[in-house]
Amino acid sequence: MAQPDNYGFGEEAALLKESARKFLADKFPTATLHSLVAGDHRPERDSECLWDSGLWQEMVALGWTMLAVPESAGGVGLPAVAVAGLAEELGRAAFPCPLLGTINATYVLAACGEAGAAALGEIAEGCSATLAVTNREGSWSAGDVDVELIDGRLTGSAWFVQDARKADRLLVAARASGGIALYWVATDAPGVNVQADAIVDLTRDQAHISFDNVEASQVNANGLAALAEAMPAIWTMLAADMVGAAEWQLQTTVEYVGTRQQFDHPLGFFQAVKHPLVDVMIQIDQAKSLVYNAACALDNEPERAGQLAHMAKASASDMAAFASGRSVQCHGGIGFTWECFVHLYFKRQKHSQFLFGDAAWHRARLADIVMGAVA
């Protein structure tokens, strides 16, 4: 099936994106984010989970967590392009919450067919979730896990679990007798031990989670296929988040270089400042166009979604590195301080850059698709 010219980004999607943007701008301006998460500046700070769970509950009440859940499972079943619009706005606000994790789990569960329906039903009722599918090396390949099913119970550890302390449920990939299988586990179930990682990014939390003889309900025996099917959506939504965050970096930096005067001119007068910022805009636009292209493929031509999502995440990762670097550099001395807000996004983007595959990893997979694998 071909893609519609406008990505299928219709009125409903536009309204959702616009209202999410307004909601977050009104209720969660960057100053609020900074005072919430940046209280402790020490590099050795404890890893606290700082977020506004009240505001999160408002988002749940608005139905944002169930947008991607298929209608058959009690959700809204919005197309991926509309969900990408929401992800972009969450990235712009850098709002700490388990929405991306919940959306990721939703796409994996949706790829499980009937077997995923019960867990999806919980998400449709407001339950948040996150993926626990990564091994200690942080492998980006689905199925590289350090959790095993022994005597029908989960044992081992999942690493680099995003927003683990904010999520109600874990979707765990574990090695079972028939291969990689998926399990649905409550974060506070007996035997689940969430150990917070001390991370650079102040807008997220991350943990490694040990499973000690944990009773778990199996969602899908063929977890590898479900993960593989859902990964393009996961890459695309993260890339959308990165596009939103980068647009914040660009606009904030443009505002600063329009105000700050040196040599009798605003900094933005000088081409050494102006041209790199134009290049940031160009890279954001490339990533953004590729994100909506990939999202549209998820909705309309799933057979091309993998290829197009590799492009989107590769583009977003390189873009995030460049845009973040320029946002600090163009702010000059103040940009190097804790009090200037740009470090929040700089750190979030660095985290996102390496999450679910960096640019080179995605390009290598893209090359295998486009050029054929090297024997």
Add this chain to the structure above:
Amino acid sequence: MSDSARKDSPEQAEFRQYCRSWLADNRPADPTVRLPLSALEIMTDEQLSYLQAWQKAAYDAGLVGCDYPTEVGGGGRTDCQRVANEEMLAARTPYFPNVIGLGMAAPTVFYHATDELKQRLLPRLFSGEDIWCQGFSEPGAGSDLASVQTFAERKGDKWVINGHKVWTSLAHFAEWMILLLRTDKSHKYDGLSYFVVPIRSALGKGVTVRPLIKITGETGFNEVIFDNLEVDDGYRLDELGKGWQVAMTTLLHERGAGGLQTPRAGGLKSEGTHTTSAANLIELARNTQRDGQAAANDPLLRDRIMQQLIREHGLAQNQRRARVPALLDHPMRLLLQNKLLASEISQDTAALALEVAGASASLYMGDENAPARGQWPLAYMNSYGMTIAAGTSEVQRNILGERVLGLAKSK
């Protein structure tokens, strides 16, 4: 939601069918002459007449100037040129020879000329019978276009023009020139005026066209010298002193950001045509041996080829997203990136192709062992024409920084 997707209007759908069936029957036979990469490199009368015959046929069939009113020789349709372009590209037709006429002169004449002049000039422009060229740049006015010195002095109802224009593609074939010149030396911008000038009829009588040879060795563009050329005041577009504003209409359309879609054909594969694309680059890498295996297997080259492929897709998707207002932060933001991106991506793709070709990249068009008949070094060298012409990449970045990001104007 996909039902609300943008689709062809009934008029567009019907017109698309019409274009498709006309092209199926009337796509011209492959040329017997070698065609250059683009219309701007047309060198011989044989090349020109083959391409002119094609443009005339397409115009007579209603595929050129579709969105212009019928009174000026257009098709009187709404947003149908895009449809015709898509169908012509899909049918792999030859390109049109009158590119400067179609892309720059036509919208400028349409928006700024008298009705009488429009009716006289546009039909023969659309049909390709009159080739047009553009007299903007001068030896002393490149990126700083507003400093043009070519001067027109008033003499009754006429103007007497003296000056020197450069980089004038197609001037050796052109009947007409769009000409930016100075009518007042005391004001930089407000001293400019804009004319259309019949240059072919004035050759040897106030107009001299001399070919300039490009770094590739090709000809195709020229310098044009005006020596007391007398021109009627009726050939002036818009008001005296409004030349800069008129020129902006030209440049906006040249950069693909104007209100009127440029008629565009192309895609014909002939021995001389070669596109600078990631697909061709991959083809080259597959056919190039390096350390006993295909260069396409080298992980470092694969990564860099994918970077180019991603940029190419990104540009195509920008052009698509530019028509989705809900996904745009600023109406001009993507349109103004078009020319900059297209030229830089093609330059970098060609540069990478030379690296992939390795030692063979030294071989040029006269060498039978040259990969792709030497088209890669040709494309690489020609790419600098694209990053320099129509406002250098540096000027494009100034425009984007100032008009889209709102940064202070650089000197």
